[in-house]
Each structure stands twice: as C-alpha cells, then as structure tokens.
Amino acid sequence: MQITHRTQDNVDVIDFSGRLVMGAPVTEARKKLLEVVEAGQAQVVLNLADVTFMDSSGLSVLVSALKATRTKNGDVVLLNLTVPVHSLIKLTRLQQVFKIFESEAAAIESFKEQ
Amino acid sequence: MQITHRTQDNVDVIDFSGRLVMGAPVTEARKKLLEVVEAGQAQVVLNLADVTFMDSSGLSVLVSALKATRTKNGDVVLLNLTVPVHSLIKLTRLQQVFKIFESEAAAIESFKEQ
Amino acid sequence: MKKLSLKINSDTENVELVTECVRALCLFTSLSQASVDGVQLAVTEAVNNVILHSYKGESSHPIWLTISLQDEYLTMSLSDTGVGMEPILLQADRSSVTEIEPDDVMRLDEGGRGLFLIKATMDKVNYHSDGGTHTLQMTKYFD
Amino acid sequence: MKKLSLKINSDTENVELVTECVRALCLFTSLSQASVDGVQLAVTEAVNNVILHSYKGESSHPIWLTISLQDEYLTMSLSDTGVGMEPILLQADRSSVTEIEPDDVMRLDEGGRGLFLIKATMDKVNYHSDGGTHTLQMTKYFD
Ligand SMILES: Nc1ncnc2c1ncn2[C@@H]1O[C@H](COP(=O)(O)OP(=O)(O)O)[C@@H](O)[C@H]1O
Ligand SMILES: Nc1ncnc2c1ncn2[C@@H]1O[C@H](COP(=O)(O)OP(=O)(O)O)[C@@H](O)[C@H]1O
Numbered sequence: 001m002q003i004t005h006r007t008q009d010n011v012d013v014i015d016f017s018g019r020l021v022m023g024a025p026v027t028e029a030r031k032k033l034l035e036v037v038e039a040g041q042a043q044v045v046l047n048l049a050d051v052t053f054m055d056s057s058g059l060s061v062l063v064s065a066l067k068a069t070r071t072k073n074g075d076v077v078l079l080n081l082t083v084p085v086h087s088l089i090k091l092t093r094l095q096q097v098f099k100i101f102e103s104e105a106a107a108i109e110s111f112k113e114q
Numbered sequence: 115m116q117i118t119h120r121t122q123d124n125v126d127v128i129d130f131s132g133r134l135v136m137g138a139p140v141t142e143a144r145k146k147l148l149e150v151v152e153a154g155q156a157q158v159v160l161n162l163a164d165v166t167f168m169d170s171s172g173l174s175v176l177v178s179a180l181k182a183t184r185t186k187n188g189d190v191v192l193l194n195l196t197v198p199v200h201s202l203i204k205l206t207r208l209q210q211v212f213k214i215f216e217s218e219a220a221a222i223e224s225f226k227e228q
Numbered sequence: 229m230k231k232l233s234l235k236i237n238s239d240t241e242n243v244e245l246v247t248e249c250v251r252a253l254c255l256f257t258s259l260s261q262a263s264v265d266g267v268q269l270a271v272t273e274a275v276n277n278v279i280l281h282s283y284k285g286e287s288s289h290p291i292w293l294t295i296s297l298q299d300e301y302l303t304m305s306l307s308d309t310g311v312g313m314e315p316i317l318l319q320a321d322r323s324s325v326t327e328i329e330p331d332d333v334m335r336l337d338e339g340g341r342g343l344f345l346i347k348a349t350m351d352k353v354n355y356h357s358d359g360g361t362h363t364l365q366m367t368k369y370f371d
Numbered sequence: 372m373k374k375l376s377l378k379i380n381s382d383t384e385n386v387e388l389v390t391e392c393v394r395a396l397c398l399f400t401s402l403s404q405a406s407v408d409g410v411q412l413a414v415t416e417a418v419n420n421v422i423l424h425s426y427k428g429e430s431s432h433p434i435w436l437t438i439s440l441q442d443e444y445l446t447m448s449l450s451d452t453g454v455g456m457e458p459i460l461l462q463a464d465r466s467s468v469t470e471i472e473p474d475d476v477m478r479l480d481e482g483g484r485g486l487f488l489i490k491a492t493m494d495k496v497n498y499h500s501d502g503g504t505h506t507l508q509m510t511k512y513f514d
Contacts, residue, residue, distance in 0.1 A: 197408065
C-alpha cells in the first residue's frame with residue numbers, strides 16, 4: 001500500500017496504490033485519510049487507479065472518510081476505479097453515496113459547483 | 115497439451131501447445147512423435163511456439179525423438195522456443211544437438227540442404 | 229478432479245498469499261475474469277473473518293483452505309479451530325447492508341459486508357462445525 | 372516473514388497446481404522473470420521426482436511444500452513419506468549430463484537432468500530424512 005497526497009484548489013487529492021485490504025494497508029489508509037480530512041477543507045478526491053484489489057475493510061475506510069468529510073460539510077469522491085474495485089462498489093451499492101469520476105480535473109471541479 | 119501435425123515437402127511439422135510436462139502431456143507427445151517418425155521421412159520440425167513450460171521429462175521426449183529420426187538418417191529441429199523452454203535447452207546444453215529456428219520456412223528448408 | 233490444500237497462520241499479511249494462489253488456480257478453469265475477481269473477493273472476506281472473528285485477531289492459529297477443481301465447478305473449504313459462528317448468521321438474508329439511504333450517510337454501516345459479499349459472489353455457501361473445527365464451504369460454477 | 376504450506380496427493384495432474392501457486396507467490400518477491408521461471412522449473416522437477424521415485428509412481432500419497440518469503444530470499448521445503456533417496460545423489464556433481472558429444476547422439480541420456488536442473492536454478496539445495504519423512508529444502512536469493 002502506497003499513499004501520496006497533494007493539494008490543488010483547496011481539494012486534497014490522495015492516491016492509493018496496491019491492495020487496500022485488512023491489516024496494515026487499511027490501518028494506514030484510514031489514518032492518512034482522517035488526518036487529511038482533519039487538517040484540510042474536507043474536500044477529498046481519492047484516486048484509486050492503482051488499487052488492484054480491495055476488500056470490505058477497504059470499503060469501511062471509504063465510508064468512515066465519507067462520514068468524516070460530511071461532518072465538515074465536505075465530501076469524498078472517487079477517481080479512476082479499476083474493474084475489481086468498481087465491481088465491489090456496485091455489488092454493495094455504494095455508488096449511491098460516492099460520486100465516481102474518470103478525470104481528475106472533473107473530480108476537482110466537482111467541489112467548485114457546490 | 116494440444117498437438118497438431120501437417121506435412122510439407124516431405125517434412126513433418128508438429129505443433130505442440132500447452133505444458134510439456136510429466137504425465138499425460140509427455141506420454142501423448144512421445145507417442146505422437148514416434149508415430150510420425152515411424153510413418154514418415156523422419157524429417158521433423160517441432161514447433162514449440164505455444165509451449166509455455168517444459169520440464170526434464172519434456173526434454174526426454176525431444177531426445178528420444180531425435181534418436182528415432184537419426185536411426186532413419188533424419189533429424190528433429192526445433193522452431194520458435196519460448197523464453198522458459200529456450201532457457202531449459204541452454205541450461206542442459208542441448209542446443210549442441212538440436213538446431214533451433216525462428217522461421218518455419220527456414221526450418222523446413224534446412225532439410226533440403228542435407 | 230484436481231485438488232490442493234493450503235495452510236497459513238492467522239496473520240493478516242498471509243491472506244494475500246492465499247488469495248493469489250486461488251487466483252492462479254482459477255487459470256485452470258473456464259471462469260471469466262469477473263468471476264475470478266469474485267472468487268478472490270469471497271476467499272479474502274472469508275479468511276479475514278476467520279482471523280478477525282473466529283480467532284479474535286490473534287495470529288499463529290492455523291487456517292486451511294482446500295480447493296477442488298471439478299469439471300463444472302470449483303469448491304473451496306475454509307477451516308479453522310477458533311470460536312466459530314452460529315450458522316444462522318450466514319443463512320440470514322444479509323442484503324440489508326445494501327439498502328442505502330443516500331441522504332443519511334451518517335447512518336451508513338462501516339462494516340457488515342463480508343458475508344453478504346461471499347454470498348453474492350459464490351453460487352453455494354454453507355457452514356458447519358464439527359468437533360471444534362469450523363468449515364465454510366463455497367462453490368462456484370463455471371460460466 | 373510470510374509463509375504458506377501446500378499439500379497435494381502424488382498425482383501428476385496436481386503438479387501444475389503447485390507450480391502455478393509458486394509462480395503466483397513469486398510475484399511478492401523481487402525475483403526477475405527468468406529467476407521465477409527457474410524456481411518454477413526446480414519445484415516441478417522436485418515434485419516429479421517425489422512422485423516418480425519416492426512414491427514409485429503411486430498416486431494418493433501426500434506431498435507437502437512450504438514456501439517462506441523472507442526479505443532477501445525464499446525457501447521451499449518439499450516433504451514426502453515415500454522411500455526417499457540417498458543424499459549423496461544430490462550432493463554429487465550432476466553436471467556430467469551436460470557433457471554432450473554432438474556427434475554421438477545415440478549415447479545421449481534421455482533422463483537424469485532433474486537434480487542437475489534443481490541445483491542449477493536454485494542457490495542452495497539440501498536433503499534430509501527424519502523418521503520416514505524426507506525433505507528437500509531449496510533456497511533462492513532475490514536478484
Ligand atoms: N468465520 C467467522 N467466525 C466467527 N464469526 C464470524 C465469521 N464470519 C462472520 N462472523 C460473524 O458474522 C458477522 C458478520 O460478518 P461480516 O458480514 O463479514 O461483517 P464484518 O466482518 O464486517 O462484521 C461478524 O461481525 C461476526 O460476528
Ligand atoms: N525425491 C526423490 N526420491 C527418491 N529418489 C530420487 C528423488 N529425486 C531423485 N531421486 C533419484 O535420483 C535419480 C536422479 O534424479 P534426476 O536427476 O531427477 O533424474 P531422473 O528423474 O530423470 O532419473 C533418480 O533416478 C532417482 O533414483
């Protein structure tokens with residue numbers, strides 16, 4: 001699990017790469033996401049382009065980050081889902097609460113419209 | 115293990131595909147090769163382009179076919195080795211007894227020169 | 229029928245070893261890529277549950293997975309010797325976790341999707357305990 | 372250290388299940404493709420030898436392979452309960468099989484390349500028997 005973080009137009013873009021699964025990867029990812037939400041504007045783009053596999057503990061990280069941003073009137077949106085990650089989101093119907101983008105510019109732009 | 119056989123200019127071209135390993139694949143391959151050598155001119159091009167993996171029992175099939183052709187003044191030449199098969203041939207130094215080709219035309223042609 | 233058994237200790241860092249072996253074995257079947265992803269997800273969730281719930285997060289306990297490749301389906305039997313669970317937890321309809329109220333994100337469950345996902349991706353799932361050994365059996369028919 | 376054990380019965384059709392799992396586990400290492408091919412060849416030869424020689428070609432006997440992934444190397448321990456072999460067979464220089472006389476093809480050995488290939492592709496190989504269980508241990512350092 002590798003995590004990078006950059007900020008653009010007050011939006012935090014976080015790139016995860018590797019397997020977002022139970023154990024060290026999920027612990028790390030949760031910590032990083034909550035730190036970023038805490039410190040910033042709670043406007044988060046989560047780039048999952050290089051996440052090859054995710055399990056339900058990965059989903060719980062996404063959901064807890066979503067809740068954390070919403071308490072600050074922000075949001076988490078998802079960018080570039082791989083096929084297995086997209087299937088997981090659809091199976092659990094979480095596309096109802098996460099906006100999903102295929103372009104980073106559009107994902108960042110989405111926060112301006114609000 | 116799939117095997118196909120065609121004849122061109124009195125040369126038998128045999129295509130193996132799959133894993134040439136101990137058990138049913140090697141038994142089948144040995145049987146087919148010896149049949150072809152028996153029935154034909156003992157001029158055999160063995161196309162290994164689709165052999166993804168071979169073990170030492172696969173090599174023993176090649177060696178026994180080579181011996182069978184030589185008793186009829188023929189030869190077995192190898193065509194299109196995949197990386198792992200080529201490594202295996204080189205490790206065991208069998209390139210000293212098998213001619214190796216990368217073009218089917220050249221492999222077939224090699225029998226005319228004799 | 230081809231059959232292989234795997235064993236790991238109940239450490240989260242070993243889970244991916246099992247799931248990658250399962251993925252590799254699926255190459256011997258006619259399963260589509262999407263189905264293989266599903267099988268890999270199911271086995272991940274199932275092994276995670278054993279570590280987290282049956283062994284309460286303790287490492288060094290044994291977990292066995294036996295994979296059989298039949299002509300028309302594969303089965304995976306996952307066994308452990310932890311506390312196990314009531315089979316009713318699996319038999320119950322677990323789809324309520326997908327009934328989401330988009331306007332009330334704060335009430336969204338963070339967990340509770342594992343058994344649902346196992347049932348959603350596999351064709352048959354059952355669970356039984358016998359003399360302290362608990363076994364989750366999962367079957368997937370080829371496409 | 373990540374560790375996983377595999378078990379199959381001594382049937383030739385199960386060998387590829389083991390070797391594909393080994394290949395999949397090598398993805399967690401920094402081994403080059405050529406080294407992975409070598410590891411896969413070594414484990415194939417070793418399992419074939421157990422089936423053919425230690426179990427005399429009989430199926431239904433157990434074969435265990437334990438794979439440990441360390442930081443700088445992997446080890447594979449292959450165990451069986453067949454007749455085993457004299458360790459000297461492995462310790463002996465096996466490279467004579469590569470001394471080929473191209474003009475005398477009829478004297479070429481058809482077999483006898485398995486142990487040579489295991490030693491050629493792995494960095495350390497040793498064999499011991501203990502209470503009827505025979506173990507071939509193979510180590511490969513990462514490139
Ligand atoms: N293998 C298992 N052993 C013991 N309990 C289990 C097992 N699998 C599931 N459970 C129980 O079933 C519940 C639901 O599991 P699951 O749907 O995977 O969600 P989660 O693991 O996120 O709680 C768990 O909280 C646990 O109480
Ligand atoms: N695991 C084993 N158990 C018993 N005997 C073995 C084992 N491995 C090798 N041998 C013995 O060592 C000999 C050489 O083995 P090998 O180099 O693999 O060539 P081959 O299997 O073609 O004979 C075998 O013929 C057999 O007698």
